[in-house]
Amino acid sequence: MTPRLKELYFTEIKPSLKSKFGFKNLYMGPKIEKIVLNMGLGLDGNDSKILKSCEEDLAKITGQKPVINKFKKSVANFKTRKGSNAGLKVTLRKDKMYEFLDRLVNIALPRIKDFRGLSSTGFDKFGNYTFGIKEHIIFPEVSFDRADKVRGLDITIVISSKSKEHSFALLEKLNFPFIKKGDN
Numbered sequence: 566m567t568p569r570l571k572e573l574y575f576t577e578i579k580p581s582l583k584s585k586f587g588f589k590n591l592y593m594g595p596k597i598e599k600i601v602l603n604m605g606l607g608l609d610g611n612d613s614k615i616l617k618s619c620e621e622d623l624a625k626i627t628g629q630k631p632v633i634n635k636f637k638k639s640v641a642n643f644k645t646r647k648g649s650n651a652g653l654k655v656t657l658r659k660d661k662m663y664e665f666l667d668r669l670v671n672i673a674l675p676r677i678k679d680f681r682g683l684s685s686t687g688f689d690k691f692g693n694y695t696f697g698i699k700e701h702i703i704f705p706e707v708s709f710d711r712a713d714k715v716r717g718l719d720i721t722i723v724i725s726s727k728s729k730e731h732s733f734a735l736l737e738k739l740n741f742p743f744i745k746k747g748d749n
Contacts, residue, residue: 567660568660568663568664568667569663569667570663570664570666570667570739571660571663574597574663574739577738578735578738578739579591579594581738582594582595582731582734582735582738585734586731586734594726594731594735595692595724595725595726595727595731595732595734595735596724596725596726596735597662597663597666597722597723597724597735598658598723598724598725599656599657599658599662599723600656600657600658600662600665600666600720600721600722600723601654601655601656601657601720601721601723602623602626602627602631602654602655602656602657602718602719602720603634603652603653603654603718603719603720603721604619604623604631604652604653604654604701604716604717604718604719605651605652605717605719606619606650606651606652606653606716607651607652608644609714610649610650610651610652611649611650615713615714616633616650616653618711618712618713619653619716620633620653622701622707622712622716623653623655623701625704625706625707626665626701626704626706626707627655627657627661627665628661628664628665629655629657629661630655631653631654631655632653632654632655633650633652633653634650634651634652634653634654635647635648635649635650635651636648636649636650636651666722666739668704669720670739670740670741670742671740672704672705673698673703673704673705674703674742675742676703676705677698677700677703680742681744682742682743682744682745683696683741683742683743683744684696684743684744685733685743685744688729688732688733690729692724692725692726692727692728692729692731692732693721693722693723693724693732694721694722694724694732694736695719695720695721695722696719696720697717697718697719697720698717698718698719698720699715699717700715700716700717701715701716701717701718702715722736724736
């Protein structure tokens, strides 16, 4: 069964973006390639219990087992050692990516306390969008009582597009809650 958001993208969003920007064919429009979730652990990465609980939480959120990132250099000021655990990373593609996006936009983001919207300045020069979440417990899969500590997440949405405007239009059509100009 195809995800609801994927079906919506191919039937409605892609043709509307084609007509809006005047593309010659449907394949010239922006497309989401992958979503990368990153959870930095810092000094807690050395504790195996904390690492395991964070790994379980991220696996519940994404439906996929995370990869453990290691430090590449030793830096005394940050108390890091080369080869020790730095954080966790998950890359989502295809159907899991669309299912995660649907849950993120419709369930998780509205649960953020005092949420006013996402900033539209998170686009890089290639059209990829990155934003951070301060609490990983906004996802309903993670039990608030079982979480030992509230952790943050970085989410990067990699989009194949020609410009920031095309990527912004795609995410707006996917119902991303961006802050409107003039809203305070």
